[in-house]
Amino acid sequence: MNLTDYISAAPEITLLGLICVVLIADLFVDDEHRVMTFWMSIAALALTAWSLVATAPIERVVVFDGSYVSDPLSQVLKLTAVGFVAIAFLYARDYLRANDLHKGEYYLLGLFGLLGMMIMTSANSLLTMYLGLETLALSLYALVAIDRNNATAAESAMKYFVLGAIASGALLYGISWIYGVTGTLKFDEIATAIAANPDLNSLPLWFGLAFLIVGIAFKFGAVPFHMWLPDVYEGARTPVTLYIASAPKLAALAFTLRILVDGLGGLQDVWADMIMVVAVLSLLVGNVIAIAQTNIKRMLGYSAIAHVGFILLAIFCGTDKGYAAALFYTLTYVVATAGAFGIVILLSRRGFEAENLADFKGLNARSPWFALMMMFLMLSLTGIPPFIGFLGKLNVIDAVLSSGYAGLAVLMVIASVVGAFYYLRVIWYMYFEPREDQAVLQASTDTRLVLSLNGVAVLALGIVPGWLWTLCTQIALSMR
Amino acid sequence: MDFSQSLLSILIWLPIAGGILLLVIGDDNDVNSSRSITMRVAALGITVLTFVFSIALYKWFDNATAAMQFVERASWIPALDVWYYLGVDGISAPLILLTTFITPLVVIAGWDTIKVRPAQYFAAFLILEGLMIGVFCALDGLLFYVFWEAMLVPMFLIIGVWGGEKRIYATLKFFLYTFLGSVLMLVAFIYLYGQTGSFDLFGFMNVPLGMTAQKLIFIAFLLAFAVKVPMWPVHTWLPDAHVEAPTGGSVILAAIMLKMGGYGFVRLSLPIVPDGSAYFSGFVITLSLIAVVYIGFVALMQKDMKKLIAYSSIAHMGFVTLGFFLFWSISSGTGAGLGMTGGMVQMVSHGLISGAMFLCVGVLYDRVHSRQIADYGGVANTMPKFAAFMVLFSMANAGLPGTSGFVGEFMVIIASFKANFWYAFLAGTTLVLGAAYTLWMVKRVLYGEVANDNVAALEDLNQREFIVLAVLAISVLLVGLWPAPLVDMMNATIEQLIQQVGQSKL
Numbered sequence: 001m002n003l004t005d006y007i008s009a010a011p012e013i014t015l016l017g018l019i020c021v022v023l024i025a026d027l028f029v030d031d032e033h034r035v036m037t038f039w040m041s042i043a044a045l046a047l048t049a050w051s052l053v054a055t056a057p058i059e060r061v062v063v064f065d066g067s068y069v070s071d072p073l074s075q076v077l078k079l080t081a082v083g084f085v086a087i088a089f090l091y092a093r094d095y096l097r098a099n100d101l102h103k104g105e106y107y108l109l110g111l112f113g114l115l116g117m118m119i120m121t122s123a124n125s126l127l128t129m130y131l132g133l134e135t136l137a138l139s140l141y142a143l144v145a146i147d148r149n150n151a152t153a154a155e156s157a158m159k160y161f162v163l164g165a166i167a168s169g170a171l172l173y174g175i176s177w178i179y180g181v182t183g184t185l186k187f188d189e190i191a192t193a194i195a196a197n198p199d200l201n202s203l204p205l206w207f208g209l210a211f212l213i214v215g216i217a218f219k220f221g222a223v224p225f226h227m228w229l230p231d232v233y234e235g236a237r238t239p240v241t242l243y244i245a246s247a248p249k250l251a252a253l254a255f256t257l258r259i260l261v262d263g264l265g266g267l268q269d270v271w272a273d274m275i276m277v278v279a280v281l282s283l284l285v286g287n288v289i290a291i292a293q294t295n296i297k298r299m300l301g302y303s304a305i306a307h308v309g310f311i312l313l314a315i316f317c318g319t320d321k322g323y324a325a326a327l328f329y330t331l332t333y334v335v336a337t338a339g340a341f342g343i344v345i346l347l348s349r350r351g352f353e354a355e356n357l358a359d360f361k362g363l364n365a366r367s368p369w370f371a372l373m374m375m376f377l378m379l380s381l382t383g384i385p386p387f388i389g390f391l392g393k394l395n396v397i398d399a400v401l402s403s404g405y406a407g408l409a410v411l412m413v414i415a416s417v418v419g420a421f422y423y424l425r426v427i428w429y430m431y432f433e434p435r436e437d438q439a440v441l442q443a444s445t446d447t448r449l450v451l452s453l454n455g456v457a458v459l460a461l462g463i464v465p466g467w468l469w470t471l472c473t474q475i476a477l478s479m480r
Numbered sequence: 481m482d483f484s485q486s487l488l489s490i491l492i493w494l495p496i497a498g499g500i501l502l503l504v505i506g507d508d509n510d511v512n513s514s515r516s517i518t519m520r521v522a523a524l525g526i527t528v529l530t531f532v533f534s535i536a537l538y539k540w541f542d543n544a545t546a547a548m549q550f551v552e553r554a555s556w557i558p559a560l561d562v563w564y565y566l567g568v569d570g571i572s573a574p575l576i577l578l579t580t581f582i583t584p585l586v587v588i589a590g591w592d593t594i595k596v597r598p599a600q601y602f603a604a605f606l607i608l609e610g611l612m613i614g615v616f617c618a619l620d621g622l623l624f625y626v627f628w629e630a631m632l633v634p635m636f637l638i639i640g641v642w643g644g645e646k647r648i649y650a651t652l653k654f655f656l657y658t659f660l661g662s663v664l665m666l667v668a669f670i671y672l673y674g675q676t677g678s679f680d681l682f683g684f685m686n687v688p689l690g691m692t693a694q695k696l697i698f699i700a701f702l703l704a705f706a707v708k709v710p711m712w713p714v715h716t717w718l719p720d721a722h723v724e725a726p727t728g729g730s731v732i733l734a735a736i737m738l739k740m741g742g743y744g745f746v747r748l749s750l751p752i753v754p755d756g757s758a759y760f761s762g763f764v765i766t767l768s769l770i771a772v773v774y775i776g777f778v779a780l781m782q783k784d785m786k787k788l789i790a791y792s793s794i795a796h797m798g799f800v801t802l803g804f805f806l807f808w809s810i811s812s813g814t815g816a817g818l819g820m821t822g823g824m825v826q827m828v829s830h831g832l833i834s835g836a837m838f839l840c841v842g843v844l845y846d847r848v849h850s851r852q853i854a855d856y857g858g859v860a861n862t863m864p865k866f867a868a869f870m871v872l873f874s875m876a877n878a879g880l881p882g883t884s885g886f887v888g889e890f891m892v893i894i895a896s897f898k899a900n901f902w903y904a905f906l907a908g909t910t911l912v913l914g915a916a917y918t919l920w921m922v923k924r925v926l927y928g929e930v931a932n933d934n935v936a937a938l939e940d941l942n943q944r945e946f947i948v949l950a951v952l953a954i955s956v957l958l959v960g961l962w963p964a965p966l967v968d969m970m971n972a973t974i975e976q977l978i979q980q981v982g983q984s985k986l
Contacts, residue, residue: 390626409667432648470558
């Protein structure tokens with residue numbers, strides 16, 4: 001180990017150090033001044049972002065004896081994750097304060113979760129990956145239960161924890177099979193071992209692979225391993241849902257790409273079929289069940305399942321175009337979903353969760369601007385041009401079609417039409433129904449500003465998407 | 481000042497920017513407050529200005545060439561080879577003029593009848609206008625699709641917010657129907673993009689395609705455009721949407737949005753997949769004739785005026801698709817051009833007439849708040865000026881010579897005679913059916929004794945309504961008596977289109 005190793009891991013080291021500082025400093029902050037913890041966390045995120053930019057590698061660097069990698073993919077995903085965690089903190093602040101939940105834990109667990117995501121994103125070995133995953137998962141379990149007097153939250157935390165533990169077990173079991181067959185845990189060595197000895201590409205390896213896919217499907221919330229997702233989205237307090245729904249999706253993408261492409265790229269024809277089944281099921285189940293929901297958090301949960309179907313179908317193609325499309329889709333999906341939960345938080349106030357679709361009735365009369373923003377976000381999630389969600393879908397369909405799966409492409413667009421209904425219902429409630437809730441929206445100026453930027457971003461990105469697509473293509477090309 | 485290089489951009493973005501401006505101005509509940517008046521004057525000013533710019537388009541338009549004019553080309557998404565590529569030819573220019581002509585009339589028609597959130601109402605129409613012009617100008621497949629889909633959103637809101645009782649059902653049905661049709665067109669576009677490497681429509685037209693690919697692409701296009709036109713049997717969204725939409729929404733829907741489907745056929749289906757179109761031409765002709773005859777009978781039975789006009793729209797749009805697809809049934813060259821020109825003229829004419837008919841119903845609805853034919857009777861006694869206009873538009877709707885409705889239908893019927901006697905026979909029934917359902921409605925609504933107190937209390941047209949209907953009446957007569965300028969505009973492009981369609985791409 002030498003200095004390069006530490007420089008490459010500097011962002012994680014910086015973050016960990018700063019978390020310790022915030023952790024200790026938070027002890028000396030009383031509840032009245034808890035906003036100090038918020039600003040310290042934001043400062044920690046800013047410093048982490050700065051160290052990410054400062055240590056940005058020009059090309060792929062593998063350090064710590066091959067268990068850690070720093071490349072364009074990890075840089076972009078980490079920077080975006082830092083950004084979304086900051087946005088989640090900002091949206092959460094007023095809500096937590098209004099609901100007597102404004103403790104340091106939300107921010108600290110959030111930061112620890114971010115550390116886990118960053119480790120996952122940079123993992124080059126199955127064990128590093130597992131460590132990052134568990135750091136993230138444990139933070140999330142605790143975050144879901146942060147409102148300890150709330151029975152629903154506790155129940156969903158329990159459910160999340162138990163199912164998460166089973167998935168982790170499956171993942172570890174799969175890892176041990178892969179290790180047993182190939183004799184290594186490092187992704188590039190696994191790839192080399194499979195390439196060198198084609199005989200390895202047989203049932204024992206596939207058996208291990210199947211368990212890894214279970215882990216991936218669980219983390220993404222893909223059908224049939226999605227059971228936890230709607231309950232957790234609904235049961236957790238909205239700022240926690242926002243956190244779970246945004247940045248961890250990026251880590252899950254890295255998790256999938258590292259394992260399936262970096263490590264097991266040689267088995268593409270084996271995992272492609274499994275991924276396709278999971279993806280198609282997610283697309284159908286997510287879109288159809290979302291129609292029946294009356295709780296917007298739950299609805300967005302099922303919508304997340306459907307969007308994961310798109311991401312996985314892009315990965316299923318097994319081409320650079322597909323990986324670029326998956327990255328593009330995930331990045332843009334997270335922008336829209338963070339904004340949507342931001343609006344849900346905006347409508348909530350002390351003792352009132354705006355979690356039912358009916359709470360959106362007449363939003364246009366209460367606040368035309370935020371109704372417009374919510375409409376932008378919903379249209380982006382539907383995939384209506386010129387919003388960015390459309391280009392995400394376009395790129396995935398393009399990747400699927402150029403791999404020769406016209407039937408899948410048709411299935412995807414028809415699923416989008418089914419999905420359009422429940423997004424349109426939000427617009428319907430906001431615009432076509434009379435106002436029921438007379439309360440004035442309460443939010444501080446910075447939240448309003450960032451939320452507006454978030455809403456406008458899905459339009460602006462949709463109008464100038466070229467740079468993002470170029471970036472995603474370059475990253476996809478740099479992966480191997 | 482020479483702004484011909486960016487004329488199309490001005491036509492697209494001026495109304496959209498104007499719509500945003502209206503949202504910024506906003507409104508208050510008082511219709512007569514200075515803010516409300518400023519907002520409405522701005523809306524009218526912007527739409528009129530857009531119309532003035534479109535007159536420049538007409539002035540500078542060169543009838544002699546079939547090439548794209550006023551071309552603008554700039555890179556939009558270089559990574560995907562997507563261009564901001566605009567241009568007009570003889571097919572799109574008349575439709576742009578129609579759009580810019582109808583929109584100010586819609587603004588005037590909604591002047592003080594819209595009480596709820598008028599700023600958003602007018603803004604939606606202005607943004608919609610820009611997007612519709614965008615559809616007619618776009619020469620890049622992706623740009624076309626962006627305008628095509630984005631257009632649904634303002635219309636969704638217009639029907640949903642300002643519509644009638646069952647507006648939510650109607651607007652969701654409208655959105656989902658058209659969305660389902662268009663996504664398959666998107667898949668076809670992406671397939672063609674995979675073949676050519678760009679979304680350039682001319683690239684799509686020149687790329688050779690196998691028969692299976694052509695058939696599948698044609699079906700994808702057909703679904704998108706048939707829903708928009710709408711053709712039987714995917715027309716069921718239209719009566720609902722028309723009945724529930726506010727008057728302005730119905731006018732735009734009938735006058736312009738339905739034309740998107742016809743435009744799509746001539747701009748995309750025919751030149752991109754000529755062999756596929758040839759293969760399915762008999763099928764499309766059959767559907768068109770069913771629309772003309774069967775929907776004509778359906779219209780006869782309607783009790784709701786708006787529904788009646790909606791069904792009559794479907795029947796009249798059947799002529800458009802019939803005219804376009806007669807090409808393959810005609811052996812000699814001249815008739816084919818006649819069919820297509822007829823279809824195009826019918827689109828413009830139907831835009832004027834159906835818009836006018838919906839405005840007439842709107843005039844009555846504003847006063848009595850009923851669209852049921854049975855609630856009226858003897859309106860001519862209390863509203864003589866209105867009755868004169870309505871009779872004129874009804875005659876035009878029935879295809880009376882001298883009105884614009886006659887020209888297009890006559891051309892298509894002549895062309896179908898050259899193809900097959902029975903085509904012409906069935907198409908000809910519209911002259912009877914159209915007259916029957918329109919004039920029977922006129923008889924029941926306008927003539928006879930004054931039916932009830934509501935009708936007795938009716939006031940005749942006010943100045944605002946008079947202007948709108950008079951302008952439309954003049955244009956209906958103008959196109960009917962002297963269609964040459966309109967036909968001249970299209971001729972060169974249609975000749976080129978016929979050559980293009982005649983060449984196999986296999």
